[in-house]
Amino acid sequence: MSDHIAAMLDVHPQAAEISEKSKLAECIAACHQCAQTCTSCADACLAEDMVSDLVSCLRSDLDCADVCAATGIILMRQTASNPGVGRAMLEACRAACSACAEECERHAGMHEHCRICAAACRRCEQACAALLAASG
Numbered sequence: 066m067s068d069h070i071a072a073m074l075d076v077h078p079q080a081a082e083i084s085e086k087s088k089l090a091e092c093i094a095a096c097h098q099c100a101q102t103c104t105s106c107a108d109a110c111l112a113e114d115m116v117s118d119l120v121s122c123l124r125s126d127l128d129c130a131d132v133c134a135a136t137g138i139i140l141m142r143q144t145a146s147n148p149g150v151g152r153a154m155l156e157a158c159r160a161a162c163s164a165c166a167e168e169c170e171r172h173a174g175m176h177e178h179c180r181i182c183a184a185a186c187r188r189c190e191q192a193c194a195a196l197l198a199a200s201g
Contacts, residue, residue, distance in 0.1 A: 070094055070141070077143045085199040089140060092192040096137030096158060099189035103130035103165060106182035113176065122168050122179065129165035132158050133189060140196075152200070155193045162190035 071090040107126035110119040136158040140151060166186035173180035 073141075074143070079143045079145075085196065088192075088196045088199045092155070092189075092196040093137050093140050095185075095189040095192035096133045096140070099162060099185045100130045100133040100137065102182050102185035103127070103133065106169065106178045109176070109178035119172065119176075122172055125165040125168040126182065129161045129186060132161040136193075148200070152197065155197050159190050159193040159197070162186040162193065166190065 070093050071087065074086050074090055103126040107123050107130065110116060110123045110126065113119055116123075132154075136154040139154050163186070166183045169179040169183035169186065171179075173183055
């Protein structure tokens with residue numbers, strides 16, 4: 066997925082600086098993948114017999130999915146971008162991913178979908194941190 070994102074960033078007339086373009090593409094891809102994984106994890110939680118034990122996990126999954134999706138979309142927009150908004154979204158995404166990963170890790174021993182989701186959240190959290198560091 067990041068190949069298509071990188072290609073679009075490469076041809077955009079107002080694309081990000083070369084030094085951070087690969088980190089930007091990786092972060093956008095991680096955001097979209099995390100949003101999809103969290104949505105799937107929430108759906109799987111709903112299918113579990115003891116769904117009432119997974120309410121916090123469901124909420125965390127859905128919050129993270131929404132924040133990641135919005136972050137990925139905002140980061141992809143390059144025309145007249147607002148660095149302050151982008152930075153705030155990255156910080157919010159990193160926080161949502163951290164919280165969701167922690168919650169999913171609590172259930173990972175019993176639910177494989179939570180283990181997979183926690184790993185996707187950690188990858189996205191790291192990608193957001195790397196882009197924040199690269200953008201100063």
